[in-house]
Amino acid sequence: MIDPDGPVPVYRQVADLLAARISSGELAPHRPIPSESTIVQEYGIARGTARRAVALLRERGLVYTVPQRGTYVGQPES
Amino acid sequence: MIDPDGPVPVYRQVADLLAARISSGELAPHRPIPSESTIVQEYGIARGTARRAVALLRERGLVYTVPQRGTYVGQPES
DNA sequence: TGTAATTTGTACGTATGTATC
């Protein structure tokens, strides 16, 4: 699933995989995406890398994070 | 200079200090800001924290980074 | 021409704090 040795950074690979899960509808609007710990386990990566992937999705406007709560699909203020 | 135990994150304290050095003219447009290693030594912080501080300045549009070269005051396209 | 140093980029691991549930 993840190629740690490829030219594409792992955090971007993970972000793209999560983005695909959002596009497919598996992760629906205003529903939480997997937690950092879950992402770490699912993809076998470090926590810092998982955080970077989520940060990238946030920059893309695909998700929003509520501190100490979780990260959700879509945009805040519903 | 840096208060590691205060409510303000270290990376933001460092970013603000660097921003002040830019405002004062000590760091002039299109001149490099201190390297990550230098920032680490100057402020006694970890490199990851220094990188976050620089990333914050980048988000604020105060600096731009040229990979493998350095980070410079102002905006690209000179 | 070749080598070493510099600098940013990526990735991992660990620890602690704070807020929520």
Place this chain on the structure above:
DNA sequence: TGATACATACGTACAAATTAC
């Protein structure tokens, strides 16, 4: 109380590109 989840911060290591010598 305890578990969960994000925020911050430390340290370490290696890669890639540029620069200096």
